[in-house]
Amino acid sequence: MFDHEVIAAVATATGGAIAVIRVSGSGAVECCDRIFKGRKPLSEALPNTVHYGYIMDGGRTVDDVLATVFRAPHSYTGEDSVEISIHGSAYIASEVMSLLLRNGARAARAGEFSARAFAAGKLDLSQAEAVADIIAAGSRAELAMASSQMRGGYSQTLRELRGRLLEITSLLELELDFSEEDVEFADRKKLGAMLSETEGIVSRLAESFRTGNAIRNGIRVAIVGAPNVGKSTLLNRLLEDDRAMVSEVAGTTRDTIEEEMTIDDIRFHFVDTAGLRSSDDRLERMGMERTRRAIESAQIVIRMVEPEVKEIGPLPESEGKREIIVVNKIDRSGERNIPDAIYISAREGVGIDKLCRALRSTVDTDGVYRGEAVVSNIRHYDALQRARESIVKAQDGLVGGISSELLSEELRMATDALGEITGEITSDEILQNIFSKFCIGK
Numbered sequence: 235m236f237d238h239e240v241i242a243a244v245a246t247a248t249g250g251a252i253a254v255i256r257v258s259g260s261g262a263v264e265c266c267d268r269i270f271k272g273r274k275p276l277s278e279a280l281p282n283t284v285h286y287g288y289i290m291d292g293g294r295t296v297d298d299v300l301a302t303v304f305r306a307p308h309s310y311t312g313e314d315s316v317e318i319s320i321h322g323s324a325y326i327a328s329e330v331m332s333l334l335l336r337n338g339a340r341a342a343r344a345g346e347f348s349a350r351a352f353a354a355g356k357l358d359l360s361q362a363e364a365v366a367d368i369i370a371a372g373s374r375a376e377l378a379m380a381s382s383q384m385r386g387g388y389s390q391t392l393r394e395l396r397g398r399l400l401e402i403t404s405l406l407e408l409e410l411d412f413s414e415e416d417v418e419f420a421d422r423k424k425l426g427a428m429l430s431e432t433e434g435i436v437s438r439l440a441e442s443f444r445t446g447n448a449i450r451n452g453i454r455v456a457i458v459g460a461p462n463v464g465k466s467t468l469l470n471r472l473l474e475d476d477r478a479m480v481s482e483v484a485g486t487t488r489d490t491i492e493e494e495m496t497i498d499d500i501r502f503h504f505v506d507t508a509g510l511r512s513s514d515d516r517l518e519r520m521g522m523e524r525t526r527r528a529i530e531s532a533q534i535v536i537r538m539v540e541p542e543v544k545e546i547g548p549l550p551e552s553e554g555k556r557e558i559i560v561v562n563k564i565d566r567s568g569e570r571n572i573p574d575a576i577y578i579s580a581r582e583g584v585g586i587d588k589l590c591r592a593l594r595s596t597v598d599t600d601g602v603y604r605g606e607a608v609v610s611n612i613r614h615y616d617a618l619q620r621a622r623e624s625i626v627k628a629q630d631g632l633v634g635g636i637s638s639e640l641l642s643e644e645l646r647m648a649t650d651a652l653g654e655i656t657g658e659i660t661s662d663e664i665l666q667n668i669f670s671k672f673c674i675g676k
């Protein structure tokens with residue numbers, strides 16, 4: 235997968251005043267010299283210096299540019315690299331690219347610069363993924379999460395855990411070599427303590443995925459309630475537009491309607507549903523099926539009732555989800571029968587702030603802003619889950635007195651799973667899969 239051929243790509247989005255073309259590989263500087271004319275050749279330049287000059291196509295000047303020279307191993311990729319800042323025209327960018335390609339470079343594949351940085355040991359896999367997340371970050375919380383991952387605190391924790399597990403595993407494996415003699419190199423009590431500490435850290439990281447995923451992908455909220463309770467009105471109020479249809483006739487919101495809003499940096503996807511009630515109307519039944527699915531896919535269920543309702547029964551579909559009970563139309567009635575409910579008037583806009591605060595409080599972003607490691611990548615979450623399973627099995631085995639052989643096997647699986655996150659254990663296929671999702675020039 236990895237070579238050191240000279241690769242080139244436009245690394246900036248179109249439309250800006252300046253664009254940057256990135257060139258990297260053995261011979262990158264010499265390749266650029268074939269098309270660059272400055273006071274002196276870039277190959278004579280000191281590392282980390284910037285040079286003014288022209289991009290030339292034979293005798294024709296294409297653009298005046300600034301070229302920054304980096305020398306291996308002190309560059310993003312760990313290779314000789316040049317970054318050429320050109321005027322931000324798509325035409326100039328394509329001219330410079332085709333000149334580079336004619337002079338020894340090839341077009342970089344998606345994520346190839348970061349893949350080389352990983353291969354050179356400049357970044358581990360989770361840090362390389364964080365680079366992509368930083369570029370894609372659309373909120374302060376997303377950026378905080380990705381930056382902390384890129385700085386590597388999380389990788390460091392994982393490497394330490396893995397190192398400790400490996401040490402124990404090798405002691406256990408040593409016991410196997412001396413199996414005739416019935417010796418124990420790995421102190422079982424210490425091993426137990428170490429496993430429970432490791433399990434704690436791995437579990438905390440895995441559990442942080444709930445927050446990480448909410449920050450990254452938003453939270454789905456289903457608004458559920460009888461027809462005419464005011465679901466569409468609330469959605470409209472929240473979104474302050476008329477996307478959802480408000481009607482006097484019961485059961486007219488037949489389809490589900492989805493809208494998105496951001497409350498203090500967290501995206502909420504609202505789904506207005508057709509209401510849960512038995513009906514003979516086929517169309518309405520279809521709507522109800524969608525309602526069930528909407529609830530199933532939501533993390534939060536807003537259950538909406540009118541002030542006269544005295545009691546709210548359980549909703550089987552929302553089991554295990556966060557429920558917020560909202561009593562609507564308080565402009566019409568002062569009845570307050572449901573403790574812990576949020577009382578609003580969707581039509582008059584009363585109590586909406588309180589509802590928004592209740593929604594927002596379901597995601598705790600304080601830790602993220604303090605720089606704590608929060609897992610937002612499903613690949614990492616999956617590996618952490620597997621590591622946790624193996625550690626728990628090892629813990630149970632330790633209590634039940636399983637053989638050193640089985641014990642070390644479980645621990646091996648745990649160390650491998652942790653190693654997959656940082657890329658210490660990996661395959662070309664996994665790497666290709668990860669880096670191909672990056673954009674060109676990254």
Ligand code: GDP
Binds near residue numbers: 464479482
């Ligand atoms: P849905 O079927 O649950 O989506 O209900 P709608 O949003 O279509 O509202 C049904 C009716 O209740 C409409 O006539 C709304 O104007 C009315 N309504 C909604 N919210 C309020 C409210 O806060 N107070 C009062 N008095 N009427 C409301």
